[in-house]
Amino acid sequence: MRRFEFAVDREHARAVNEVVADLRRLRVLAISAAVGLGLGSGFLIWLNHPWSYLLAVAFVLGAATALFIGLYTPHRGRVDKLYAAGELVPAVVSETNGKGATLLALVNLAKPSADGPRYALVTRTVRTLPGHRPRTGERVPAVTVRIDRAPTSVGVSDLWQSVSAMPIAWGTRDLNIIERARGAIREVEWQLLTDNLDLAAKVRHADAKRLLLDPRQLPEELRR
Template structure:
């Protein structure tokens, strides 16, 4: 599997990496819900009748669950360093410019056995910042693939979720970004260039992931 090794600029990543921002937003939401549930439980215990106290106990249990979720999420997703270290280097291009960001189109190997049984898909992701890049349709955005499943009962051969995490979210060093572009074969970039206009088709697919048939791929990838 192809990876790009580079020193992670953690302060930069925490300020611009939207994976980090999404996890932080979910943690804050879980803690706010927990605080509201705890407040409801306390009021039930202080002022409620027997049945209201039972409701308070239920609220307290849900509050514990919300607190657990806020600590479980970062461990489940992984640190930014681990996501870059284990994520395959993949090509992504700007497919669409929007008022508050861009849509990325990426070519990702979604196989759970990527070296022996590759399965490729086009995936899209909306992002609001791309430091160090020209915001033009077709611009090359080297990225690390972030893969996952919706549920533990997902298929055993492919990941259910996939998305590109730009290298530019992990470093300010433009030489690293240029190296990422260079280490991705020209035929992969050419394939994305030919398929850029398919981003709406990909956006409409479940989980914004469109599986590709072998006949659609460049000869070098079959």
């Protein structure tokens, strides 16, 4: 896995990093749900009916799950940890509009247990891209954020269920760091994205929000 180390500017990331903002919203929703379910379970117990106790148990379990998510999210959402855990990948601006831009990224969906890489195209809509020019074809180095939504015992797979791209520019104001990250990515990867910019709309509207690439049609450098 290709890593990219740099000093994350936490103040800058809190202001512009949309992944961190999404995790912050998730935490607020989870804690609110935990409080609501906790109050609901208390009310059901107060009713003192056999059926209300059964519902109260379900509410308590739901509250415990929501509280765990709310407490775990800040640990998982530490921006420096996200950048350290991700793989450096290329992304290219495929479309711009008044509200932001769409990035087309090349990511490897394979887990460490897989036989080899499985490359796919994914898209991400962003509102801001500090340090970059908002134009089609702009090269945006990023790192991957990987998620398995289902428990590992359900449908075990060698591929990550969800992989998105988080721009390096969301973690630093330093243009030299962004340029160093851009240079650490092979030209063959940038060229592959540039050649497939017209697929961005297809990827964006796909059910899984990704398009697996046929290994046989990849450049030789990406087959290993």
